[in-house]
Structures are given as C-alpha cells and as structure tokens.
Amino acid sequence: MKALILVGGFGTRLRPLTLSVPKPLVEFANKPMILHQIEALKAVGVTEVVLAINYQPEVMLNFLKEFETKLGITITCSQETEPLGTAGPLALARDKLVDESGEPFFVLNSDVISEYPFKEMIEFHKAHGGEASIMVTKVDEPSKYGVVVMEESTGQVDKFVEKPKLFVGNKINAGIYLLNPSVLDRIELRPTSIEKEVFPKIAAEKKLYAMVLPGFWMDIGQPRDYITGLRLYLDSLRKKASPKLATGPNIVGNVLVHETAKIGEGCLIGPDVAIGPGCVVESGVRLSRCTVMRGVRIKKHACISSSIIGWHSTVGQWARVENMTILGEDVHVCDEIYSNGGVVLPHKEIKSSILKPEIVM
Amino acid sequence: MEKVVAVIMVGGPTKGTRFRPLSFNTPKPLFPLAGQPMVHHPISACKRIPNLAQIFLIGFYEEREFTLYVSSISNELKIPVRYLKEDKPHGSAGGLYYFRNIIMEDNPSHIFLLNCDVCCSFPLTDMLGNFPVPCKTLYTYQYDSPNINQMLVTVEAHKRYSGMGTVLVSAESANQFGELVADPITKELLHYTEKPETFVSDLINCGVYVFTPDIFTAIQEVSTHREDQANLRHLSSFETLQSPTSRALPQDFVRLDQDILSPFAGKKQLYTYETMDFWEQIKTPGMSLKCSGLYLAQFRYTSPDLLAGGDGTKSASIVGDVYVHPSAKVHPTAKIGPNVSISANVRIGAGVRLIGCIILDDVEVQENAVVINSIVGWKSSIGKWSRVQASSHIYFAGLADAQPYFSRPMETTTQSSELLSLVREAVIVEDEVVVINSIVLPNKTLNVSVQDEIIL
Numbered sequence: 130m131k132a133l134i135l136v137g138g139f140g141t142r143l144r145p146l147t148l149s150v151p152k153p154l155v156e157f158a159n160k161p162m163i164l165h166q167i168e169a170l171k172a173v174g175v176t177e178v179v180l181a182i183n184y185q186p187e188v189m190l191n192f193l194k195e196f197e198t199k200l201g202i203t204i205t206c207s208q209e210t211e212p213l214g215t216a217g218p219l220a221l222a223r224d225k226l227v228d229e230s231g232e233p234f235f236v237l238n239s240d241v242i243s244e245y246p247f248k249e250m251i252e253f254h255k256a257h258g259g260e261a262s263i264m265v266t267k268v269d270e271p272s273k274y275g276v277v278v279m280e281e282s283t284g285q286v287d288k289f290v291e292k293p294k295l296f297v298g299n300k301i302n303a304g305i306y307l308l309n310p311s312v313l314d315r316i317e318l319r320p321t322s323i324e325k326e327v328f329p330k331i332a333a334e335k336k337l338y339a340m341v342l343p344g345f346w347m348d349i350g351q352p353r354d355y356i357t358g359l360r361l362y363l364d365s366l367r368k369k370a371s372p373k374l375a376t377g378p379n380i381v382g383n384v385l386v387h388e389t390a391k392i393g394e395g396c397l398i399g400p401d402v403a404i405g406p407g408c409v410v411e412s413g414v415r416l417s418r419c420t421v422m423r424g425v426r427i428k429k430h431a432c433i434s435s436s437i438i439g440w441h442s443t444v445g446q447w448a449r450v451e452n453m454t455i456l457g458e459d460v461h462v463c464d465e466i467y468s469n470g471g472v473v474l475p476h477k478e479i480k481s482s483i484l485k486p487e488i489v490m
Numbered sequence: 491m492e493k494v495v496a497v498i499m500v501g502g503p504t505k506g507t508r509f510r511p512l513s514f515n516t517p518k519p520l521f522p523l524a525g526q527p528m529v530h531h532p533i534s535a536c537k538r539i540p541n542l543a544q545i546f547l548i549g550f551y552e553e554r555e556f557t558l559y560v561s562s563i564s565n566e567l568k569i570p571v572r573y574l575k576e577d578k579p580h581g582s583a584g585g586l587y588y589f590r591n592i593i594m595e596d597n598p599s600h601i602f603l604l605n606c607d608v609c610c611s612f613p614l615t616d617m618l619g620n621f622p623v624p625c626k627t628l629y630t631y632q633y634d635s636p637n638i639n640q641m642l643v644t645v646e647a648h649k650r651y652s653g654m655g656t657v658l659v660s661a662e663s664a665n666q667f668g669e670l671v672a673d674p675i676t677k678e679l680l681h682y683t684e685k686p687e688t689f690v691s692d693l694i695n696c697g698v699y700v701f702t703p704d705i706f707t708a709i710q711e712v713s714t715h716r717e718d719q720a721n722l723r724h725l726s727s728f729e730t731l732q733s734p735t736s737r738a739l740p741q742d743f744v745r746l747d748q749d750i751l752s753p754f755a756g757k758k759q760l761y762t763y764e765t766m767d768f769w770e771q772i773k774t775p776g777m778s779l780k781c782s783g784l785y786l787a788q789f790r791y792t793s794p795d796l797l798a799g800g801d802g803t804k805s806a807s808i809v810g811d812v813y814v815h816p817s818a819k820v821h822p823t824a825k826i827g828p829n830v831s832i833s834a835n836v837r838i839g840a841g842v843r844l845i846g847c848i849i850l851d852d853v854e855v856q857e858n859a860v861v862i863n864s865i866v867g868w869k870s871s872i873g874k875w876s877r878v879q880a881s882s883h884i885y886f887a888g889l890a891d892a893q894p895y896f897s898r899p900m901e902t903t904t905q906s907s908e909l910l911s912l913v914r915e916a917v918i919v920e921d922e923v924v925v926i927n928s929i930v931l932p933n934k935t936l937n938v939s940v941q942d943e944i945i946l
Contacts (some may be wrong), residue, residue: 395840395857397875413823413841413858415875415922430841430858432875432922447825447843447860449877449924465843465860467879467924469941482879484926484941 130175131226132235133207134166135218135304136182136189142351145457145474146439151185153239154192156422157349158362158403159387164196166237169245171202175235178202179225181218183209216323219308220316227310233262236323238304242358244344244365245305253340254307257284260336262307263328265300266346274301275324279339286337289324303342352455356418356435360401375399381417393429405440428464436468439475452486492599493543494618496536497589499582500529500606502550517551519606520559522848523778524785525796525813525831527559531785532604534792535612537567543596545571547606548585550578584744587709594703601705603746605697609781610658611767611788617656617700653678654705657751658698659762660769668695668747670755672762679760682751693762695747696769705750708759712749717741775865782848783829786811798826806838839874856921867932873921880927 140152147155153163167178182189186206193204207222219226219236226234233254235247243266254262263286265277276298278287290297302324315327331337345365347358363383366374375384379392382400386392390404393412398404402416405423410416413430421427424441431444436454444450445464454468457475462468466479470486473479477489500519519529526534529547536545547556556573564571574589586593586603593601602614657679659670671681671691682695744750754760768784770777789796789811798814800806806820810828814820818836829846832838836849839857846863855861855872863880872878915932919925924939931946 415858417922430843430860430875432858432877434922447858449860451924465845465862467877467926469924469926 130170130173130232130234131177131179131228132170132175132237133179133181133219133222133226134163134237134239135215136163136180136239137184137212139184140350143355145455145472146437148475149440149458151182151188152350153180153189156403156405156420157242157355158359159385159405161192162242162349163193163239165242166239166245167193167196167200167202167204169247170235170237171200173247173251175247176202177225178204179222180204180206181209181222182206183212212320213318214320214322216316216321216327217319219313219323220318223313227313231310233307233309236306236308238348240348240350241304241346242349242362243303243305243342243346246343247307249343250305250307250340253284253338257338259285259331259338260309260334261312261328261331261338263337263339264303264305264342265339266303266342267299268301269299271296271299271301276300277302277339284338284340285335286328286332286339288332289329291325300339300341303346304348305342352437352453355437356401356420356453359403359420360418363401363403454483493541493596494539494600494602495543495593495596495598496532496539496545496602496604496614497586497593498529498532498536498545498547498604498606499585500547500549500551500556502576502579517549517555519547519549519551520555521778522831522833522850523609523772523782524789525815525833526785528772528778529559529606530563531609532606532612533563533567533571535614536602536604537569539602539614539618542569543598545569546589546593547571547573548576548589549573550576579743581743581745581749583705583709583712583746583750584742586746587706587713587744588742590706594706599702601701601703603699603701607772608697608769609772609777609784610660610696610698610765610769612698613658613763613765613767614698614700617658617698617763653759653761654708654754655699655701655759656761656763658696659693659764660696661692661694661764668751669693670695670751670762672764677762677764678758679751679755679762682747682755684747684752693764695751696765697771699746708750708754709744712744712753713741779829779846779848779863779865782831783811783846786813786829786831789813800826867915867917869915870917870919872919873923876919876921876923876925878919878925 136153140147143152143155154161157165170178180189186208190206197204205225207218207225209218209221213221250262250264268274272292272294275289275291276293277289277300278298279285279300280287315330328337345361347354347361349355349358367383373385375386379396380399381397384399385403387404387406389406390408392410393414395413396410398416401418404410404421407424408421409426411427411429414427415432417434419433419436421438422440425438426443428444428446430446431448433444433450435452436450438444439456439460440458442456442460444462445466447465448462449467450462452470454470455472457473459476460473462479467482468479469484471483471489473489520527533545536542553573553575560571560573574592576585576588580588600618659672668682668684669691670679670693672678672693673680751760770781770784772778772781796813798808798812800808802822804822806822806824806826808827812827813831815832815834817834818832820826820838821840823840824838824842826844830844832849833851835852837854839855841858842855843860847861848865850866850868852869853866856874858875859872860877861872864878866872917930917932918935920937923936925936926941928940928943928945930936934945
C-alpha cells in the first residue's frame with residue numbers, strides 16, 4: 130500500500146519552532162511529528178510514502194533517509210511549484226500513487242495527531258465497498274470547522290457544510306482518508322480543494338463513507354493545540370499502559386523522559402511533560418504541561434508550565450516560564466527571569482522579564 | 491560639657507488610609523527596615539552624639555505600643571529613651587513645645603529634632619560641630635538626592651553662626667517637599683516654601699534640625715500671635731470665611747515648617763547644613779524597600795556585624811547586603827540578596843531565591859519559591875515554586891501588612907516610580923502561584939496567579 134502525506138508550506142502557525150526545522154520534523158512527544166504517521170502507516174503494511182511538500186524538500190529527505198532503511202519503507206517527495214490546495218497535490222503525485230495493484234491509498238494531513246486506526250479504516254473501506262473513506266471526529270464546536278453530514282448507521286456521507294451557523298452535526302473531517310485510485314481520475318492538476326470539489330461529487334454518487342475516529346484527535350499546527358495534543362497523546366499512552374511513561378517519586382501524571390536526559394534531585398515533573406534527548410534538568414526544578422526539546426538545560430529551581438522550550442535552549446536558575454511561552458532554538462533565559470507568554474525567536478538571550486504575552490524578535 | 495537631648499517625632503496612626511483599620515498591629519515607626527525598627531536608625535544616630543542625655547519619642551500612638559521597644563533600646567544603648575504621648579496631634583513644633591518641661595529637665599544646650607519617617611545617614615554630630623554655643627540659630631539639615639546636590643543643615647552650622655537653629659537640607663528637584671533658599675556663603679536660611687507649585691530652589695528640608703532652647707520662645711510667639719488673630723477674627727465672620735486654613739488650626743497646633751521656618755527665614759536665626767549623603771522620605775511601601783536597602787548599605791560602615799555572610803556550603807549563599815534575624819532558619823541551598831531583610835522566626839526553605847525584599851516575622855517561604863522586590867507580611871506562607879515579583883527598577887511588595895502605614899495608595903501609573911505588590915498578614919500563596927505587581931490583603935489564600943491587582 131501507498132500513502133500521501135500533505136506537508137504543505139512554511140508552518141507559520143508553529144513559529145518560532147518552524148524557523149529552525151520544517152514543521153513535520155518538529156518533535157512531538159520526543160519524535161518528529163511525521164514519524165508518528167509514517168510508523169503507523171508502516172505498521173499496517175504501507176511500503177511507500179509520498180510527501181507532498183512545497184518547502185525545503187531536501188531537508189526533509191536528508192532527515193528521512195535514515196528512517197527509510199530503519200523502517201524498511203520508501204519515502205519520496207512530490208514538490209509543488211505553486212500551492213495546489215488539498216486535492217491538487219494528489220494529481221501531481223498521481224504517478225507515484227498508482228500502480229498495477231489497484232489498491233486504495235492513504236492521504237493524511239501532516240498536522241493531525243491521533244491513534245491512527247488505519248487497520249480499522251482498511252476494514253471499514255473494504256466493508257462498505259465505496260470509492261473513498263474519510264475519518265471524522267466529534268468536536269464541541271462544529272461551527273468552527275467543516276461538518277460532515279452522514280447517515281449514522283452506515284456512515285454514508287450526505288454532504289459537507291463549511292462552518293455551519295445552524296447545527297447540522299458535530300462530526301468534522303479529521304484529515305485522514307483512504308481512497309481508491311479511481312478518485313485520482315476526478316482531480317485535475319490545478320489548485321483545488323478535496324473537501325469542496327472532490328468529496329461532494331463522490332458523496333453525490335453515494336460512494337463516500339465516513340468512519341468515526343476512535344480515540345483522540347488534535348490538529349497540532351499551533352502551540353496551544355500542540356500542548357493540548359501532548360496531553361491527549363500521553364493519556365492515550367497511559368490507557369495502553371505504555372512502558373514509555375516515566376515512573377518515580379518525582380513524577381506526577383503522564384511524563385516522557387528520554388533515556389539520555391538527566392533529572393536532578395528534588396524535582397517535580399508532570400503532568401503532561403515530554404523531556405527530549407540530552408536534556409539536563411538540574412535539582413529543584415518544576416515542570417508541568419510542557420515540552421522540552423533536545424539538548425535543553427533547565428537550571429536549578431526553575432519552574433516551567435504550559436510552554437515549549439526549543440532545542441538547545443537554557444532556562445536560568447529561579448526563572449519562571451509559563452502561559453504559552455514558546456522559546457525558539459538556542460534561546461537563553463537568564464537567571465531569575467519571568468516569562469509570561471513570551472514567544473521568542475531563535476538565538477536570543479532574555480535578560481529582562483516578560484510580564485505580558487509578547488513576541489521577542 | 492553641656493548636655494544635648496534628641497527628640498524624634500514618630501507621629502500617630504495614619505488617618506484616611508484606604509486600608510485602615512485592617513490589622514494594624516505594629517505602628518509604622520516600628521516597621522522593620524534593614525531588620526531594625528524604622529525609629530531604631532535615628533536613635534542609633536543620636537547615640538553617637540557626644541554628651542547625649544536623653545532621647546524622647548513624641549507621638550500620639552498608644553503608650554503600650556512602644557513600651558517594650560523603649561525599654562529594650564534603653565537597656566541596649568545605656569541611654570534613657572522615653573515615649574511621650576501627645577493627647578492629640580500638635581504639629582512637630584507644637585509637640586516639642588507641649589513637652590518643653592520634660593525636654594528641658596537636663597537643661598540641655600541643644601535639642602535635636604528628627605522626623606522618624608526620613609531615611610538618611612543623620613550626620614548629627616557634624617551638624618552640631620559648627621554651632622557656636624550658646625547661639626540663636628535654628629539649623630536645617632540639607633540632604634542630597636542621587637541626582638542633585640544635597641545639603642544637610644546641622645549643628646555644625648549651628649555652632650558656627652549664632653542663631654537658634656540649623657536645618658538639614660538636601661538638593662532635590664521634586665516639589666513634594668519643603669523647598670528652601672540658603673545664602674551660599676553664610677548658609678543662612680533666607681526663604682522657605684512648603685511644597686511650592688513652581689520652582690523655588692533645589693534645596694529641600696530634610697526634617698532633621700538642631701535648636702537652642704530659644705526655639706520654645708519662637709513657638710510660643712507663633713502660638714500667641716495666632717491667639718491674637720483668633721480673637722480678632724471673632725469680630726469678623728467674613729474674614730473667617732476668607733482664610734479657612736488658618737482658621738482651622740488650633741492655637742496649640744504649630745508646624746515647624748510653615749509656622750517657624752517660613753517666618754524666621756532671613757532673620758539671622760536659622761542656618762542650613764547640606765548633606766551629600768543619601769536622603770529619602772519613607773511614605774510608601776516601595777520607599778520602605780528602598781530605605782531598607784540604604785540602611786543595609788550603611789551597616790557596611792556602621793554595624794558590619796549585623797550583615798549576614800555565607801557561600802552556600804554551611805549556610806545560604808549571600809549576595810550583597812542582607813540582614814537575617816538570629817531566630818530565622820535559612821536553608822543552605824537558598825540564595826539571598828542583595829537588599830534582603832529577614833525578620834524573626836522566618837523559615838526559608840531549600841532552593842529559595844530572595845532579592846530586594848523584606849520578609850516579616852513568622853513567614854514561611856517554601857522550597858524553590860522566588861520573591862523579588864516585595865514585602866511579605868507577618869505569618870504569611872509562600873508555596874513551593876511560587877513567585878512574588880516586581881521588575882527590577884520598580885519597587886514591589888508582596889504579602890505585607892505595610893500598606894496601612896503609608897499615606898499614598900499604591901499606584902500602577904507611570905507617574906509613580908513605584909509599583910507595589912504587597913502581600914499582607916497571614917496570606918497563603920499556594921504552590922506554583924505567581925503574584926505580580928499586586929497587593930494582597932490579610933488572611934487571603936491565593937490559589938490562582940494574579941497580576942496588577944488588589945486582592946481584597
């Protein structure tokens with residue numbers, strides 16, 4: 130089987146992290162976001178992944194080369210020279226996706242994190258016999274999204290309603306599709322939307338089916354959702370009793386600590402914390418609801434909550450970093466500094482407190 | 491040698507303060523600066539005057555509030571210190587006059603008069619040094635602000651020029667003080683204006699004086715003159731309406747500044763002595779933090795044994811000037827200073843960081859908490875990894891009960907150079923909570939972070 134991952138552009142919503150690496154390579158729970166998807170695809174027998182990308186394909190390919198051999202999976206890029214929307218990249222990658230097997234292929238939005246129940250999706254697809262399957266997920270505020278109106282018992286999709294003012298349903302497109310190759314015949318090579326132009330036509334022929342995604346779902350394309358997504362992901366690990374979760378007297382709730390990270394004495398870590406490789410957390414540090422990327426040093430008695438600490442940054446002694454503070458790569462927060470929602474671009478030194486959320490250029 | 495006495499005006503409970511009468515358990519003069527009651531600093535300065543016979547504290551606080559302090563300081567200094575309670579406010583000159591018989595018991599040649607709420611190095615002996623005895627000069631002591639040239643009016647000036655007093659003066663640009671003009675050569679006080687609206691002079695009255703006993707005659711003259719005027723006014727109710735301010739003053743209420751300095755200026759009665767040292771008026775909690783720091787810095791020269799030391803091995807790391815009461819327990823992994831004063835029975839936990847703050851009696855600061863530019867009030871508790879802070883150039887008090895002492899409410903506007911976060915008595919800041927630029931009134935438990943707020 131094959132899969133196409135829609136990587137897209139600059140990842141501006143996740144800046145300043147995406148100023149240093151392409152968005153799919155930003156670690157989520159100590160693993161680049163895109164590897165979560167590639168590993169899940171490999172597990173259900175996908176042998177070739179095509180990345181639809183329009184920015185820095187070399188960086189991506191260089192990085193993914195080692196995983197090709199490690200995972201035994203072929204990874205190629207299909208580069209857009211102009212933005213082609215959500216359907217155009219499928220037409221562009223047509224030759225890579227179609228082969229003599231005639232098997233359906235996956236299409237994933239790279240920002241989406243979930244338990245990736247691809248096996249169930251394949252079974253669902255085979256069972257309904259239609260042309261395309263999409264995952265939908267239940268949300269609290271459907272008016273903010275494109276709602277999928279479906280027949281509840283069979284999953285047959287009736288229509289798509291973009292940002293409905295009146296309630297028509299609470300299931301939204303989760304950005305995970307399984308499509309027969311014939312769907313490609315419906316897509317022209319031009320900027321076009323799969324939700325607005327392709328799926329409605331398939332739905333009209335009653336060949337589009339929706340499956341409610343079991344487990345959690347989150348679009349982690351921006352910092353607040355990234356932090357929420359980590360909580361959901363770690364909850365999911367807990368339910369599976371994953372041995373990856375840290376244990377110990379200094380751990381509260383769900384915490385990931387990379388095996389090469391060092392944690393000092395008298396710390397209190399968690400809940401919902403990920404500590405990356407090579408990090409040094411000195412004694413008396415408090416971490417909660419945060420991600421600490423590779424090579425970070427958190428000095429004594431610092432306190433971090435609801436924040437992302439970018440690669441190789443340092444947080445000084447008695448510093449306080451909280452409320453959606455996002456530190457880019459190689460940022461240094463001096464001793465005793467307070468950051469309330471500071472968004473700091475790479476390679477900066479923070480010498481005075483940030484009392485209100487602001488961007489530090 | 492002739493004897494000298496000192497009088498320290500301590501005032502009384504502040505009226506019209508928004509936070510009164512909330513838990514007002516220590517009078518302002520006993521509020522600790524550099525770990526010592528505010529009034530202790532002028533008293534220590536008086537102790538250094540040769541031939542000092544007695545120190546009087548004059549105010550209208552209840553006598554019992556000062557009983558304990560007065561008896562312990564008398565024993566410590568081996569000098570009688572007495573608290574004299576006014577039946578009502580008489581003004582600083584009026585208060586002095588009211589107790590003239592007691593003050594003159596030892597027949598002193600000179601009387602020092604100090605206000606308790608000024609913070610300076612009190613160069614009293616220098617003020618006296620140049621005072622020709624006996625003479626009729628009222629000395630003003632002038633004091634220097636950081637930017638401007640300060641002037642202290644001392645007894646030194648007092649002895650040099652005949653007159654009834656010397657005023658300590660200091661150079662300041664602010665117009666919220668009494669401004670005065672002095673003769674550059676003779677140092678005579680030529681003109682005095684209280685809080686002028688326009689520029690008069692960059693010399694301000696420091697509230698530190700030395701007088702000959704002639705001052706009592708001067709006060710009596712003012713008082714008698716006012717009585718005459720009052721009698722006249724009985725005849726004309728129209729005139730009473732014309733000058734409501736002077737009418738409002740009772741005959742025995744005599745202010746030193748407007749009623750004595752102003753009319754006696756330019757009459758070869760009053761001289762000035764300029765101080766080049768620090769001078770501040772302690773009106774707000776923010777100023778109390780700054781003044782605590784100034785006094786701690788002065789301890790380097792006057793009482794180095796009061797300053798804490800430590801490098802983090804057996805005792806906590808100490809940075810700059812820090813006072814720690816002997817009964818306080820500070821964990822060796824804590825880092826304290828600069829400008830920190832820690833009062834009795836305080837417990838400072840492991841990994842705590844304190845910068846620029848006053849920690850009052852019985853406070854507990856738990857592990858890894860941070861307190862910066864703040865006052866933490868009696869019996870309060872600061873939780874683990876919590877933070878009470880103001881930014882570096884802003885004075886910020888947390889968890890303190892000091893607010894009622896200071897007439898000006900805390901302001902977050904730019905006109906004020908101070909922004910206080912004040913956490914008052916018996917306040918509990920729970921673990922990991924952040925308190926920024928806020929005032930927390932007594933007996934509150936804070937379980938969420940606050941910024942720029944007054945928590946009632």
